[in-house]
Amino acid sequence: MDMLNKFTGGSSSKPATTTTTQSGNKPDIGDKVFGGILKKTGHDSQVSESNREKITDGVRGFYEKTTGKKVNPKISN
Structure with missing residues (x-):
């Protein structure tokens, strides 16, 4: 998670905010x-x-079609 935060410019000490998409x-x-x-x-x-x-x-659809594996719902819904 720290690697993801470093990449996205976030900080692990900040609480994550939850937003919703337009859908x-x-x-x-x-x-x-x-x-x-x-x-x-x-x-x-x-x-x-x-x-x-x-x-x-x-x-996600391309990955699932080419590999035949489903993506974990935690990663992509």
Whole structure:
């Protein structure tokens, strides 16, 4: 977790805030990592929340289709 916080610019001493996506679901780890990547690269304001969800869902679907394995619900819902 410290590695993820270091990558996304967070701190392990700060409590994590829980936000919801536009669809009303809590963002999963995949959404948070993708958001952190966008923020670090400066593209955070260019991608809407609904497009982020579509992209992460597409990546999850691609992974499941190519490997034949389901993604753990803790990582992606």
